[in-house]
Amino acid sequence: MSDFFPIFDFIDIFWTPWSTPQDYIWNGKIVLMGFFVSASCGMIGSFIVVRRLALMGDAISHGILPGLVLAFIVSQSKALLPMFIGACAAGMLCNFCIEWLNKKTPIKLDSAMGLTFTSFFALGIILIAQFANNAHIDAECLLYGEIGYIPLEKHIFIGDFHLGPRPLVFMGVVLISITVLIILFYKQLMVTSFDLTLSVTLGLPVKIFHYGLMLCLAFTIVSSFESVGVILVIAMIIFPSITASFFVTRMPNILFSTIPLSAFYSIGGFCFARWFDCSIASAMVVVAMLCFFVAWLVGKENGILLNFTKPKTFSKIK
Amino acid sequence: MNATKTFSLTLIFLPISQLLASTKDLDFFDRTLRFFSFNDYSVQVVVLGVIFMGIGCGLMGGLVVTRRLSLFSDTLSHAVLPGIVIGFILGGFKSSFVVIIGAMVAGFLGVTLISSITKYTKIRLDSALGLVLSGFYAMGVCFLTRIQKLEFGNQSGIDRYIFGQIAGISSTDLYTIVISGVLILAIIILFYKELLVTGFDSNFAHSIGLPVEFIQYIFWMLLAFTVITSLQIVGVILVSALLIIPAATASIITQNMKTLLLWSSLFAVVSGIIGAYLSFLGNSLPTGPIIVLCSCCIFIIILFLHWKNGLLLKWYRLRGKEKKIAVENTLKAVYQELEVQRFSKDLILISDLAKRRRVSVPEVCQEIIPLIEQELAFVKESSNPKLRGENKIALSPKGWSEACRIIRNHRLWELYLTNEVQYQADHVHDDAEKIEHILGDELVRKLEKILSNPTKDPHGKLIPSQQDIKRGYMHIQ
Numbered sequence: 001m002s003d004f005f006p007i008f009d010f011i012d013i014f015w016t017p018w019s020t021p022q023d024y025i026w027n028g029k030i031v032l033m034g035f036f037v038s039a040s041c042g043m044i045g046s047f048i049v050v051r052r053l054a055l056m057g058d059a060i061s062h063g064i065l066p067g068l069v070l071a072f073i074v075s076q077s078k079a080l081l082p083m084f085i086g087a088c089a090a091g092m093l094c095n096f097c098i099e100w101l102n103k104k105t106p107i108k109l110d111s112a113m114g115l116t117f118t119s120f121f122a123l124g125i126i127l128i129a130q131f132a133n134n135a136h137i138d139a140e141c142l143l144y145g146e147i148g149y150i151p152l153e154k155h156i157f158i159g160d161f162h163l164g165p166r167p168l169v170f171m172g173v174v175l176i177s178i179t180v181l182i183i184l185f186y187k188q189l190m191v192t193s194f195d196l197t198l199s200v201t202l203g204l205p206v207k208i209f210h211y212g213l214m215l216c217l218a219f220t221i222v223s224s225f226e227s228v229g230v231i232l233v234i235a236m237i238i239f240p241s242i243t244a245s246f247f248v249t250r251m252p253n254i255l256f257s258t259i260p261l262s263a264f265y266s267i268g269g270f271c272f273a274r275w276f277d278c279s280i281a282s283a284m285v286v287v288a289m290l291c292f293f294v295a296w297l298v299g300k301e302n303g304i305l306l307n308f309t310k311p312k313t314f315s316k317i318k
Numbered sequence: 319m320n321a322t323k324t325f326s327l328t329l330i331f332l333p334i335s336q337l338l339a340s341t342k343d344l345d346f347f348d349r350t351l352r353f354f355s356f357n358d359y360s361v362q363v364v365v366l367g368v369i370f371m372g373i374g375c376g377l378m379g380g381l382v383v384t385r386r387l388s389l390f391s392d393t394l395s396h397a398v399l400p401g402i403v404i405g406f407i408l409g410g411f412k413s414s415f416v417v418i419i420g421a422m423v424a425g426f427l428g429v430t431l432i433s434s435i436t437k438y439t440k441i442r443l444d445s446a447l448g449l450v451l452s453g454f455y456a457m458g459v460c461f462l463t464r465i466q467k468l469e470f471g472n473q474s475g476i477d478r479y480i481f482g483q484i485a486g487i488s489s490t491d492l493y494t495i496v497i498s499g500v501l502i503l504a505i506i507i508l509f510y511k512e513l514l515v516t517g518f519d520s521n522f523a524h525s526i527g528l529p530v531e532f533i534q535y536i537f538w539m540l541l542a543f544t545v546i547t548s549l550q551i552v553g554v555i556l557v558s559a560l561l562i563i564p565a566a567t568a569s570i571i572t573q574n575m576k577t578l579l580l581w582s583s584l585f586a587v588v589s590g591i592i593g594a595y596l597s598f599l600g601n602s603l604p605t606g607p608i609i610v611l612c613s614c615c616i617f618i619i620i621l622f623l624h625w626k627n628g629l630l631l632k633w634y635r636l637r638g639k640e641k642k643i644a645v646e647n648t649l650k651a652v653y654q655e656l657e658v659q660r661f662s663k664d665l666i667l668i669s670d671l672a673k674r675r676r677v678s679v680p681e682v683c684q685e686i687i688p689l690i691e692q693e694l695a696f697v698k699e700s701s702n703p704k705l706r707g708e709n710k711i712a713l714s715p716k717g718w719s720e721a722c723r724i725i726r727n728h729r730l731w732e733l734y735l736t737n738e739v740q741y742q743a744d745h746v747h748d749d750a751e752k753i754e755h756i757l758g759d760e761l762v763r764k765l766e767k768i769l770s771n772p773t774k775d776p777h778g779k780l781i782p783s784q785q786d787i788k789r790g791y792m793h794i795q
Contacts, residue, residue: 052445107570129604235453282456285457
């Protein structure tokens with residue numbers, strides 16, 4: 001137990017990873033990957049959280065497992081396209097099953113979610129055990145991933161220009177496309193998230209936006225699962241916007257504050273993992289949780305310290 | 319009944335297991351015999367473990383699902399991971415007792431965090447659950463990867479907590495499972511009323527002086543205890559499935575809480591035994607996922623094929639009603655067409671009918687076919703078996719009285735809405751359109767009495783009289 005917590009060596013944690021150019025490039029890729037994943041999840045997550053679908057991310061990320069495994073078995077490779085198709089199909093099927101059970105049967109939403117994604121996940125694990133025993137895909141890798149191996153992945157070149165490891169480039173593209181999509185459809189996303197009745201009266205295709213958002217979520221999960229694992233994804237959907245909501249209340253501000261928060265999670269997680277010698281992705285989540293506690297303590301809105309004397313909620317006064 | 323159910327379910331799963339066994343080149347019958355003769359010590363441990371786990375999970379699951387806490391149980395099962403790892407380190411990788419204590423502490427912290435987040439901030443329950451789930455689980459993974467890299471990191475014992483490995487359970491593990499199953503059973507029997515009332519109406523429970531918060535915490539601790547003892551068999555991620563799926567299956571069958579608890583634990587036990595058996599057949603199959611898939615299969619079977627609430631049967635009944643309503647709507651259209659012609663003829667053109675129904679001619683021909691089959695209408699002057707727009711149809715006596723009855727229902731209801739319920743005359747049609755198919759004789763008599771046998775509806779149209787219906791044919795003026 002005594003050596004469970006290592007000695008805190010300031011130089012080793014904060015300086016050594018960045019001391020030589022090789023280390024700098026190597027570790028920079030890891031931190032950048034963490035930032036890309038958190039930022040893209042955080043931005044989608046801001047909308048997911050206000051739609052009260054926070055656990056849908058959990059459900060979908062578990063539900064895509066059989067799709068991934070089937071795609072792997074069929075294509076016999078970890079190529080991106082079949083994996084992506086398989087995962088999206090499984091994720092959409094999972095989503096559809098949940099909604100169908102909720103609407104057409106007496107099963108309630110929470111049970112429908114729990115029931116569907118655990119069954120999908122179980123199916124995925126059995127498929128792995130039966131058919132993909134010697135494959136490079138296993139459930140543990142899916143669950144916690146290993147972001148530290150990012151620089152070892154195949155690199156992408158455009159002409160002579162060296163772009164970077166494949167997952168990193170891909171995640172960067174995902175982040176940019178999500179940002180563009182949110183900017184393009186900002187108004188529609190806002191109105192469908194906050195006032196469903198108004199958006200129906202305005203004639204907006206509410207269903208399409210819902211499924212579009214779910215597809216974006218599935219897209220992000222698939223492109224990041226291999227390197228960071230689903231736990232980080234679920235956490236990053238919820239933590240940034242919730243933490244930000246202790247300081248700002250307007251949606252654009254929440255969206256903007258996911259960027260510095262993600263950067264902080266990524267760097268903090270890297271340092272934490274460097275000290276604690278553990279998985280980087282989970283260290284990022286632990287840092288995110290610490291940030292959440294700090295925000296809860298000192299936050300302007302509903303923070304413990306600043307609102308200590310105020311009545312807790314309006315309903316209590318009545 | 320239960321025995322036959324188990325037997326029939328085994329029959330369903332036999333071909334699947336045979337398939338699995340044949341692919342693995344195992345002696346299928348030998349293993350089946352070994353499993354069901356119940357002589358092997360390992361088989362005894364596994365089956366007893368699965369039975370008591372099923373009882374515990376089924377009972378707690380019933381309470382969880384009716385309280386709509388399914389995702390809460392999922393969160394709890396993830397949140398105990400850091401406690402398990404810490405317990406492993408403190409207990410020197412041997413004592414499962416310390417692990418349980420550690421997991422209980424982590425579960426308690428998780429529950430407290432969720433309830434204080436929802437109580438003291440504006441964060442909604444689903445986000446709070448997600449926060450605690452991912453945060454605690456990540457903390458667990460953090461510790462886990464840490465001790466994997468340490469020198470004493472013999473973590474072979476921990477891995478089975480994540481995906482579950484039934485073959486690895488020892489007799490002490492079995493004792494904890496049995497004790498937890500019996501404990502849950504005893505607590506539910508003793509405090510059945512209290513648990514029921516706090517679950518369904520906590521305000522009422524508060525008003526009769528029950529310590530609601532205390533009972534809630536006891537319930538959560540019991541849930542954590544169930545989750546932890548089942549972890550070794552099904553693993554962290556899937557333990558919530560074992561709570562949710564059997565209870566959800568039972569909730570399709572019954573609305574009564576006691577019956578629900580009974581069914582739910584039965585389903586959990588049955589799927590546990592089948593899962594253990596299948597996992598025993600094929601060596602590489604992980605137990606937890608197999609058990610979950612079995613209970614999912616039972617869920618799907620019950621959902622579709624249950625004799626009272628099954629979807630297929632419901633769908634079949636609905637189809638029958640829809641057909642009846644379609645026939646009645648067509649009859650009504652024929653009547654209205656005749657009415658427009660002031661009943662001067664008894665034949666109408668199919669193309670006119672199509673115009674009135676606002677559909678195309680081929681569609682209206684499709685609608686007429688069941689009418690002819692049920693001898694409610696017949697086609698005049700046509701040697702061609704295929705219906706066309708220029709063909710004419712007439713109502714048979716039976717069809718005529720049926721059409722009169724529907725129209726009468728419709729117009730009586732419209733009149734009732736305008737005269738007695740003070741609706742505007744232009745608002746009553748849609749309501750009447752629905753109710754005309756359902757009104758029974760008794761209700762029609764009542765309406766007649768209330769409206770004192772009217773002859774005209776609010777739009778000034780004649781209401782077909784009882785004589786019209788009884789006469790069974792159209793009188794041409």
